[in-house]
Amino acid sequence: xxxxxxxxxxxxxxxxxxxxxxxxxxxxxxxxxxxxxxxxxxxxxxxxxxxxxxxxxxxxxxxxxxxxxxxxxxxxxxxxxxxxxxxxxxxxxxxxxx
Numbered sequence: 001x002x003x004x005x006x007x008x009x010x011x012x013x014x015x016x017x018x019x020x021x022x023x024x025x026x027x028x029x030x031x032x033x034x035x036x037x038x039x040x041x042x043x044x045x046x047x048x049x050x051x052x053x054x055x056x057x058x059x060x061x062x063x064x065x066x067x068x069x070x071x072x073x074x075x076x077x078x079x080x081x082x083x084x085x086x087x088x089x090x091x092x093x094x095x096x097x098x
Contacts (some may be wrong), residue, residue: 056082059073
């Protein structure tokens with residue numbers, strides 16, 4: 001999709017303010033990632049967390065925040081979950097343990 005906002009080499013938005021739910025879904029689609037309702041609700045929770053705390057949560061904190069077992073979150077995403085969650089949520093790249 002060429003109408004996506006500019007992204008960095010890792011696929012993150014260069015300008016967080018350009019994010020919309022539609023853009024988040026289009027980015028995932030462009031990357032071949034399927035976002036079901038469960039994954040989308042995690043993306044929204046991460047955005048809420050970021051809004052409240054002004055920081056991207058580490059997976060341990062995030063799993064606790066959404067009241068899910070960390071292993072389950074990993075299983076859902078088949079990868080370090082904070083990367084796709086923050087990427088499609090239009091949030092900054094997580095630092096540290098992802």
